[in-house]
Amino acid sequence: MVMNYPQTAATVASAPYDDYDWVDINNIKADDASYAYCQLLGIATSYPYLIKASNFGFNFPSNYTILGIKAEECRKRVHLYNAYDSLIKASKDGTNLVGSNMSIGSLWSIDWETHSWGSSTNLWGATWTPAEINDPNFSIFFGCYGHYSCDLIRPICEGNCLCTRS
Numbered sequence: 001m002v003m004n005y006p007q008t009a010a011t012v013a014s015a016p017y018d019d020y021d022w023v024d025i026n027n028i029k030a031d032d033a034s035y036a037y038c039q040l041l042g043i044a045t046s047y048p049y050l051i052k053a054s055n056f057g058f059n060f061p062s063n064y065t066i067l068g069i070k071a072e073e074c075r076k077r078v079h080l081y082n083a084y085d086s087l088i089k090a091s092k093d094g095t096n097l098v099g100s101n102m103s104i105g106s107l108w109s110i111d112w113e114t115h116s117w118g119s120s121t122n123l124w125g126a127t128w129t130p131a132e133i134n135d136p137n138f139s140i141f142f143g144c145y146g147h148y149s150c151d152l153i154r155p156i157c158e159g160n161c162l163c164t165r166s
Contacts, residue, residue: 006053019046047145054139060130068120077108083146094137100125
């Protein structure tokens, strides 16, 4: 599987994910000690803006078949407040969400943890071409609620060559 970090990070206000914006969103672009965070001022049922990670720099050859997509996020909840993921979806064009919501509504730990969705054989309820995965607009959107911090977001894609010998 090929793993790349996003070169572009943004937030998107889209109901119900429109209560609070994230701080330092560009910190999701690397696995380091810098992180993005959203503290909701004691309102645990509010939803922060969606996190949009894109421009991953994939370069799958056109004769490959995309077999699966896996996304990872290093995250933790803040203090003793609860935090849950609620929307994990992909986009081919950076705007329209496609396929399955990969979220299972899991409670985040109070310690840093890396959580993943999908696998080397899971296409997230959509079909994908190498051109779509390679496109800078291919995005992973993350939505959650509660109090949280996020350090990295990275998709891991697996492709396989459909080659014939002549």
